[in-house]
Amino acid sequence: MSDDTFVVHTEEAELPPEPPPHGPMVWARTNLFSSVTNTILSVVFGGITLLFFWNMVGFIIGEDRRWDAVTANMRLLMVQAYPQEQSVRIWLSLAIILVLAMATLAVWGAGTRLSRYAVGTTLMTAGAFLSFLSLIATLHLVLDSRTAVWGLGGLVVGLVLAGVGYQMRQGEESKVPQIPSLMVTAVALAVPIAAFWVIQVPTPILGGGQELAPVALSTKLPLTILYLIAVVSYLVADRTIGEQERFRGPLVALWVLSFPVIVMVILRDPIIPYDLVTSTYLPIGAAFAIVGAVVMWFVADPTKKEAGLGVGALIFVLFLLSWAISVVMVVRILLLMGALFALSAPTFAGEQRARLRYAGVWFVSVVLVTYFVVLVVAESSIRSESGSFLGGLMLTFPLAIAGMALSFPLGVLLALGRTSTMPIFRLLSTAYIEVVRGVPLITWLLVAFVLLPFFLPPGVGIQGVVRAIFAVAFFSAAYLAENIRGGLQSIGKGQYEAAKALGMTTVQMTVFITLPQALRAVIPALVGQVIALFKDTSLVTIVGLFDFLHIARAVIPNQSQPFNFIGVLREPLLFAALVYWIITFSMSRASLRLERKLGLGER
Amino acid sequence: MAVSDKDIIVCEGVKKWFGDFQALKGVTTTVKEGEVVVIIGPSGSGKSTFIRCINRLEQHQEGVIVVDGVEMTNDVRNIEKIRSEVGMVFQQFNLFPHLTVLDNITLAPLWVRKRTKTDAQERGMQLLNRVGIPEQAEKYPGQLSGGQQQRVAIARALAMEPRIMLFDEPTSALDPEMIKEVLDAMKELARSGMTMIVVTHEMGFAREVADRVLFFDYGTIVEEGTPEHFFTNPQHDRTKLFLSQIL
Amino acid sequence: MLKWVAQLAFLAFLIAVVVIVGRVVASNLSNRGINFGWQWLSDPPGFSIREGIDTTPDSGARALLVGIVNMLRVTVAGIIFATIIGTVIGIARLSNNWIVNKIGTAYIETIRNIPLLVQIFFWQALMLSLKTFGEEDVGSYFTHSSVKGIALPGIFPSDGFWQWMVFVVIGLVAARYVFRWRSRLMEETGNESYALTSAIGTVLVFAALGWFLHPLFGWMSAIWGALEGLARGIPAPLYSWAIALAIVAGAAWWIRGFFEARKTPAGYGKFTDDDIFRVAFAALSGLVIAGFVIWLSSRVVQVPSGGSLEGDVTIAELIRLGAGNFWNFFENKFHGSAGSPFAFELPSIELRGAGFAQYGSESIVITVPFFAVFVGVTVYTAAFIAEVVRAGILAVPRGQTEAASAIGLKRSQYLRLIILPQAFRIILPPMGNQYLNLAKNTSLGTAVAYAEVVAVGFTLSNQTGQSLPIVLTWMVFYLTVSLSISAVVNYYNRKLALVER
Numbered sequence A: 001m002s003d004d005t006f007v008v009h010t011e012e013a014e015l016p017p018e019p020p021p022h023g024p025m026v027w028a029r030t031n032l033f034s035s036v037t038n039t040i041l042s043v044v045f046g047g048i049t050l051l052f053f054w055n056m057v058g059f060i061i062g063e064d065r066r067w068d069a070v071t072a073n074m075r076l077l078m079v080q081a082y083p084q085e086q087s088v089r090i091w092l093s094l095a096i097i098l099v100l101a102m103a104t105l106a107v108w109g110a111g112t113r114l115s116r117y118a119v120g121t122t123l124m125t126a127g128a129f130l131s132f133l134s135l136i137a138t139l140h141l142v143l144d145s146r147t148a149v150w151g152l153g154g155l156v157v158g159l160v161l162a163g164v165g166y167q168m169r170q171g172e173e174s175k176v177p178q179i180p181s182l183m184v185t186a187v188a189l190a191v192p193i194a195a196f197w198v199i200q201v202p203t204p205i206l207g208g209g210q211e212l213a214p215v216a217l218s219t220k221l222p223l224t225i226l227y228l229i230a231v232v233s234y235l236v237a238d239r240t241i242g243e244q245e246r247f248r249g250p251l252v253a254l255w256v257l258s259f260p261v262i263v264m265v266i267l268r269d270p271i272i273p274y275d276l277v278t279s280t281y282l283p284i285g286a287a288f289a290i291v292g293a294v295v296m297w298f299v300a301d302p303t304k305k306e307a308g309l310g311v312g313a314l315i316f317v318l319f320l321l322s323w324a325i326s327v328v329m330v331v332r333i334l335l336l337m338g339a340l341f342a343l344s345a346p347t348f349a350g351e352q353r354a355r356l357r358y359a360g361v362w363f364v365s366v367v368l369v370t371y372f373v374v375l376v377v378a379e380s381s382i383r384s385e386s387g388s389f390l391g392g393l394m395l396t397f398p399l400a401i402a403g404m405a406l407s408f409p410l411g412v413l414l415a416l417g418r419t420s421t422m423p424i425f426r427l428l429s430t431a432y433i434e435v436v437r438g439v440p441l442i443t444w445l446l447v448a449f450v451l452l453p454f455f456l457p458p459g460v461g462i463q464g465v466v467r468a469i470f471a472v473a474f475f476s477a478a479y480l481a482e483n484i485r486g487g488l489q490s491i492g493k494g495q496y497e498a499a500k501a502l503g504m505t506t507v508q509m510t511v512f513i514t515l516p517q518a519l520r521a522v523i524p525a526l527v528g529q530v531i532a533l534f535k536d537t538s539l540v541t542i543v544g545l546f547d548f549l550h551i552a553r554a555v556i557p558n559q560s561q562p563f564n565f566i567g568v569l570r571e572p573l574l575f576a577a578l579v580y581w582i583i584t585f586s587m588s589r590a591s592l593r594l595e596r597k598l599g600l601g602e603r
Numbered sequence B: 001m002a003v004s005d006k007d008i009i010v011c012e013g014v015k016k017w018f019g020d021f022q023a024l025k026g027v028t029t030t031v032k033e034g035e036v037v038v039i040i041g042p043s044g045s046g047k048s049t050f051i052r053c054i055n056r057l058e059q060h061q062e063g064v065i066v067v068d069g070v071e072m073t074n075d076v077r078n079i080e081k082i083r084s085e086v087g088m089v090f091q092q093f094n095l096f097p098h099l100t101v102l103d104n105i106t107l108a109p110l111w112v113r114k115r116t117k118t119d120a121q122e123r124g125m126q127l128l129n130r131v132g133i134p135e136q137a138e139k140y141p142g143q144l145s146g147g148q149q150q151r152v153a154i155a156r157a158l159a160m161e162p163r164i165m166l167f168d169e170p171t172s173a174l175d176p177e178m179i180k181e182v183l184d185a186m187k188e189l190a191r192s193g194m195t196m197i198v199v200t201h202e203m204g205f206a207r208e209v210a211d212r213v214l215f216f217d218y219g220t221i222v223e224e225g226t227p228e229h230f231f232t233n234p235q236h237d238r239t240k241l242f243l244s245q246i247l
Numbered sequence C: 001m002l003k004w005v006a007q008l009a010f011l012a013f014l015i016a017v018v019v020i021v022g023r024v025v026a027s028n029l030s031n032r033g034i035n036f037g038w039q040w041l042s043d044p045p046g047f048s049i050r051e052g053i054d055t056t057p058d059s060g061a062r063a064l065l066v067g068i069v070n071m072l073r074v075t076v077a078g079i080i081f082a083t084i085i086g087t088v089i090g091i092a093r094l095s096n097n098w099i100v101n102k103i104g105t106a107y108i109e110t111i112r113n114i115p116l117l118v119q120i121f122f123w124q125a126l127m128l129s130l131k132t133f134g135e136e137d138v139g140s141y142f143t144h145s146s147v148k149g150i151a152l153p154g155i156f157p158s159d160g161f162w163q164w165m166v167f168v169v170i171g172l173v174a175a176r177y178v179f180r181w182r183s184r185l186m187e188e189t190g191n192e193s194y195a196l197t198s199a200i201g202t203v204l205v206f207a208a209l210g211w212f213l214h215p216l217f218g219w220m221s222a223i224w225g226a227l228e229g230l231a232r233g234i235p236a237p238l239y240s241w242a243i244a245l246a247i248v249a250g251a252a253w254w255i256r257g258f259f260e261a262r263k264t265p266a267g268y269g270k271f272t273d274d275d276i277f278r279v280a281f282a283a284l285s286g287l288v289i290a291g292f293v294i295w296l297s298s299r300v301v302q303v304p305s306g307g308s309l310e311g312d313v314t315i316a317e318l319i320r321l322g323a324g325n326f327w328n329f330f331e332n333k334f335h336g337s338a339g340s341p342f343a344f345e346l347p348s349i350e351l352r353g354a355g356f357a358q359y360g361s362e363s364i365v366i367t368v369p370f371f372a373v374f375v376g377v378t379v380y381t382a383a384f385i386a387e388v389v390r391a392g393i394l395a396v397p398r399g400q401t402e403a404a405s406a407i408g409l410k411r412s413q414y415l416r417l418i419i420l421p422q423a424f425r426i427i428l429p430p431m432g433n434q435y436l437n438l439a440k441n442t443s444l445g446t447a448v449a450y451a452e453v454v455a456v457g458f459t460l461s462n463q464t465g466q467s468l469p470i471v472l473t474w475m476v477f478y479l480t481v482s483l484s485i486s487a488v489v490n491y492y493n494r495k496l497a498l499v500e501r
């Protein structure tokens, strides 16, 4: 090369970017036919996919499908034998949950903004998929020489959706995030709600056969009202308390309270034994609350470090002694609670305000616990054949929630034990975790159902649902512990040293520094565990509880009255699979969102 | 150091998009056999993308790249042929952590060139001698310093006896005291008449060994010329600005 | 100090709780007139099992064994198939072919989010919707599927099988040498030497030879007989002492390893409380377990009449009997003149009794419960394995692929030489976890009446009322399986980790 070659290529500082090669042909070339192997793969697997959907749609709309077994038993699947005239209680519970959920979304500012392009892409995909399925359905129906109106309708709707989606993707500014994601969700949810008023579902006819009939008013009206409640409450919450941090604490408290209130008060409808309350529970509760509050205020004094431990140990001895005499259960529970409160007093000890707050927390806890014990002692006014007012999906959810709520503290304790420097605690935690995880859940359920009677003092019986909750919780705790341990081990040494340098005790360090960080770090794993637990609740069907799956696979196929569904197994099972799928899939998607959001906030 | 008249790499209007982002906006240049070309330019200007297109680690969407008479297409045989002709050294070394240093070097001769094991090992040791670390042959990459690792990477690329070597910022992941040992190995290579394309921020190296310097910005070659012209008398505003920042 | 007080106090509290609960249990049992013991192990179980190595077991222990074998059957088959399917799907999810990629994603997202039990029920329902058969279908088929299962042509080990196996084993050993030799040849000459092909060929040659020559090994019967005599000749207590000794040796070995690990050139560092506790605990538990073994093996159990032992025998004698029977098995399998190693059978439908059609007893039938559990756990676990595989491959830095292709390796070569060895180390621990989950999930077979351990145990406990011992048996069994799988995984993990540094 000669020495004086010297080239200036451009005079402008920057060439304008050109749009990349676009269009369906380019897309197909890069994604489907980029090489010979790829072309073969595309053809073969495209064919297989086509065949799969052809058969699947054919199965679903087949002439002899008994989907009426599902629609006719919808109430059973959802709430089992909960009395129909009381169903307003269920709707009320759902409304409470929805309002709380909407308030939470508003306070946390959960919504994001989506670009027109992204929404358009989703619409396009969904529309294309819908028309694809409808096309297959139409072909099936035509080949069967049955009317194909619904199939053609789906085809048209799908094409329109895809067209709208395509339009939304056009234009330069389509990639700017501007559409609120919650609005998209609301519109998307409005579709099934509206569909309930339009579509007709297979319904059995007395004496045999099925027909297409509109959805029952008792289903679609409450659902529509719930939808409207949700929308309105979000809008109201967004205007009033939207994104205000000070409402977060109360909301969490409301969530914690909502579960026992909904299950024990609203759904269970207890008949409160007022004479018992005035004669026993009120005096006991009041005495514990007032005397205890004074004691807690006294021990939560940082200068009286050993006092808390001494008082705690004393109350604990009292608790042990209480088993030797016959007292009402609530006394023992409150004594145990008192011991724990006194023992942890040094951890929360502080100035006058902190002491008063600690006493206040004690007071409220006693009131709540006493109230809860009264609720448990009270009889339920709801009677049902299976012996429990919970059933169907309305058993599956409480099982999962209660199981999670119980397993969480236990899991934390086990994780702390397993990472502790104290060998005996570590040994015991490790043994617990390994033994529980080494053995399948079904055996623990059988233990709870077959063996537990031997372990209880005479006269004490525990309901099947409660047993299942305990089995699930003890099982899940071992897995949770392992997840949390991962989080604890991921915390840097610097955190410990910093905490030590501040003069914190080991307990304070754990409660205020390491544990919160560890839990935050393992949120995805924890959500994964929640999902696993939710799926695991289906195992209670093996021990004969009337959960959602049990009704789908054991109750419906054995019905002969008023309609004959003997042997109809695949349809309810497929429906059950669909419901489980929708729930777990949304949970896993939500967890992905959460993960991304937390990740963004952190880094 | 003889630069022949034979064109060994010819690029004609090379364009490349990542999604909607255009990383290369039509790059046209020719490299002659035995030439040492240094590419400089600000971060994100498409330097890496360009040299990765030359051995098809990235696929360009428009334009033509011809390496040693073979055009880059989707044809697997062409790609394999070119890759055994073109060696590449990465910023992050990319040694295989589960193989010893010597195994790293002999892997390709054994499996691609079908050499015998003794032959390949002999040649591997020669190369390690050439880059100055024969005593590290039996260690694993994780046990070496960065500079040593990068020299192993050079030896690994040379083991295929390539006709062209690509270097993508080979010294930017190194501590200052290790940079020299790697640059020395590269200079030695340049003197032996290897065709080299080097992306680097080491201006001393560019001045000393480059036959030609390309200045990249916003996905195009903004300016090119001999090192003397380039460093003493840059023409383009962007080039001047860049050089004033870096020198 | 305070820490130890707290720990010991807690331990004391725990022991107190156990004692109190124990007394409650005891009083409950005596109130209800139940006596927990292990007699059910030797008593006839009083029910027959639908499938397995023995459908009419003569003792509870035998029934449990049938359940265990059934469980291991699904587990092993499930692990193999789930690994294959999962790997394929995991790789499919990395494909740049849109359709293949989406199929992989759809599979994972569908299967993972539906409870396994629902899926098992679904596969069962699918089988139950097949047609039945009756008298008019009697005959022989190549394959046949119906509500009673899927019948497949079967290959059975026949008379000459075990002698033929001797040839196969010799062939395997020879193949090892052939493989080494050919690999060395390739390294020396650089030419393709077809090492794997020649090794497989060697095995095939030996297998083919054995097909005709296997009667030659009839004389080995005498060796097995001698070993049997030896096994029966050793005094029974020696067996229990040998096992106990092995346990103590294991504990000693662990302690030695512990000290080794603490050893520095400057001697041992200071031992913490924790270290001392560990060593003491290991030593103590070794001795306690060994003592327990000796105590247990001198216990007397009742054996039902009919076998070679009757009446009251110690467990040590039972162990000795087992060892003798083991060699006896081989002794009986070796004959001087034996038929072909395998027998082939096509499935058939035959009449059993009046108008009652059944698959022939020689047909290999995949029963509905087996199908449901097997397909269920395989499909389910494959979805998780796919994620594991995908994550493992993605965890190998992109630079590795780039560097490998830049030096000219082909896709198949760099996958085998660069990506998989690195991905494998990452994949192994979570893969082991999935295998464990699969093994435990086979217990859901109970729900579709697949006769695995839990189902058999549950029936036993219903029949005998011995729920506590049976639950303990379950736990011991599952813990053994879990610990074995994690031991294997840990072993390979350590081995692979050594390769790197």
Ligand SMILES: Nc1ncnc2c1ncn2[C@@H]1O[C@H](COP(=O)(O)OP(=O)(O)OP(=O)(O)O)[C@@H](O)[C@H]1O
Pocket: B018, B021, B023, B041, B042, B043, B044, B045, B046, B047, B048, B049, B050
């Ligand atoms: N795989 C990819 N996906 C999307 N964008 C990419 C990818 N690789 C590179 N880019 C973008 O292409 C542009 C050019 O990248 P390139 O790596 O070639 O820059 P560079 O000149 O080598 O910069 P540096 O000096 O920092 O290495 C950058 O803006 C980068 O963000």
Ligand SMILES: [Mg+2]
Pocket: B047, B048, B049, B168, B169
């Ligand atoms: Mg770069």
